[in-house]
Amino acid sequence: xxxxxxxxxxxxxxxxxxxxxxxxxxxxxxxxxxxxxxxxxxxxxxxxxxxxxxxxxxxxxxxxxxxxxxxxxxxxxxxxxxxxxxxxxxxxxxxx
Numbered sequence: 573x574x575x576x577x578x579x580x581x582x583x584x585x586x587x588x589x590x591x592x593x594x595x596x597x598x599x600x601x602x603x604x605x606x607x608x609x610x611x612x613x614x615x616x617x618x619x620x621x622x623x624x625x626x627x628x629x630x631x632x633x634x635x636x637x638x639x640x641x642x643x644x645x646x647x648x649x650x651x652x653x654x655x656x657x658x659x660x661x662x663x664x665x666x667x668x
Contacts, residue, residue: 574614577623585620598632607640615668622668627652628660642666 577586591606614622624642626633634644642664650658 574610574617574619574622577621585618586623587614587617587619587621588623588625589614590624603636604640611666611668620668622666624664624666626662626664627654628662629654629657634662634664637664637666640666 573590574587575590577583577588589607589610591603591610593603593606611622622642623645624637626637628634628647638644643666644662645665646663648661648663651661652659
């Protein structure tokens with residue numbers, strides 16, 4: 573899904589992207605198809621900037637987004653905790 577990054581009009585060209593794929597389906601091209609579908613919709617809506625918030629524990633997702641033109645633009649250190657382990661929130665962006 574694409575959702576507004578902020579309700580303020582000055583950020584109307586920016587959206588956050590979210591989508592999830594079960595681990596057994598990764599590496600089969602499904603993520604690339606889903607991402608392109610969402611980016612195509614973003615372009616149709618006239619969006620300029622797409623943000624992705626990714627757990628640092630999900631190295632595959634960080635790598636996937638890098639391979640698809642996203643770059644890391646920020647990081648919240650130890651912002652979450654899963655199974656007793658702190659993790660960072662990695663922010664990545666792609667300009668359309």
